[in-house]
Amino acid sequence: MRQINVVVGGIPNPIGGVTTFIKRLVQTEKSISHLVDLYPSEGKVVPAEYSGVYVYSQRKIISLIRLALLCIRGNGRFFFNFSTPKSLLLLLLLPKRKSKWFVMLHHGDLNAGKYGAVARWVLSRKVDVALAMNARQVSWYEQFVEMKKIKVASSYMPPAPGAGLIAPEELKATIHNIRSKFGNLFVCSGYPTPIYRHLLAIDLMRLRKSDFLFCCLYGEGEEMNEIRQLASMMDNVMVFERLSEDEFNFILRSSDLYLRLNLEDSLGVAVGDAVNFGVKCLATNVCKRYKGAALVQADMAVDMLDASVDKVLRQDDSVLYELDGVLEFSYKELL
Structure with missing residues (x-):
């Protein structure tokens, strides 16, 4: 057989x-x-x-x-x-x-x-x-x-060639419009739960009014309503829910910085994707990250996070990067 x-x-x-x-x-x-x-x-x-x-x-x-x-x-x-x-x-x-x-x-x-x-x-x-x-x-x-x-x-596999290049015209127009009005575009993603620290990312945007944050959520969580409410009161935060993978990858590829502020994590697929797309990435050091991601402490306050974001954007020599990083998954090792 x-x-x-x-x-x-x-x-x-x-x-x-x-x-x-x-x-x-x-x-x-x-x-x-x-x-x-x-x-x-x-x-x-x-x-x-x-x-x-x-x-x-x-x-x-x-x-x-x-x-x-x-x-x-x-x-x-x-x-x-x-x-x-x-x-x-x-x-x-x-x-x-x-x-x-x-x-x-x-x-x-x-x-x-x-x-x-x-x-x-x-x-x-x-x-x-x-x-x-x-x-x-x-x-x-x-x-x-x-x-x-x-x-x-590893649980990471890189995106297919060409991922994030195609999106609905409405989404393209939205990003083009925001890009014309703001400086840097940031992205955070994950479930609306405290582990993902989306509220910290939103707090960051109070200090960076000339920049813009796309908060991409999937699933349900206890912070969903609070995130929606805070975003509705701010001009530089937009919440997306239940995006397709292609839509999210388009937003990620179009951004300047991906924020992964988790208190716990296994890898963060979007961390590896951001690096592969050529997008700067700032992630907490709660686990081994994809090579090239900038690392910060998970418990830092918003003012320290703001300073770290500045350093990553201008590629300051003091930024600590993941040097070894996770390997990509190989199915052949199972055969």
Whole structure:
């Protein structure tokens, strides 16, 4: 029986670290035979470059049944991509035959909580290789499995050539209009939660009235209403919600500086994308960043952040940059 290579996770929409990673993976890796999408959502677009089987249904249970059937078939590699340890519950229920299972949890700081027993059983009994994205994840996995089952791997894949060059005319006109009225264009992105520190980015714009901030949000969070309200009262902040990847990349490529002010992070896909687009990037040093990103402390006050932004924009010699940085993901290491 022919060996199958199965990737489990999802593609946009929704947009997030997992779905962006998988979309780029199937665009470039031709050996993937099956993509199992477990995130029901409107607006799914299968990349034209992907020629394998796309397993998806608006009813998640159907996708899970089809995944279980693939697992029963066995004779292949299964690459599971989730955000948190809670999702390991699925692996507890799935049958495993003659196949090799890889797991990557894309959230930077892992906490099993009440799922600790499940994580221990699944990782020790079913998972063959746990892919850890940083030293904290390595330490977390070591609670449950021996080091020989842990492999350090990146969760970053660069955008496709030409990404961010096409956008709706309305968005192009908006950016052109703002560019004609303001100096530097900044971008921040992520969920509207305290971890992403969008409120700090908005505070920064009170000090930089000649510059403009695009705050690009996806998902729900407790700060959503506050961010919307503050932005509505400021002339130099605009909030975008639920942008497509192409729209966000166009905004990012059109900007002068990407701000990643997270208190916690696993990588920050947009950090690597900004660097690859030739856009300056200022990110907190809470994790290893893509080579070329400027680094700041996560707990700095707004006035210190303002000074750091100035230094990055004028490329001051005192700016600390990520020199080694994360490597790009290689699927061939799983083969």
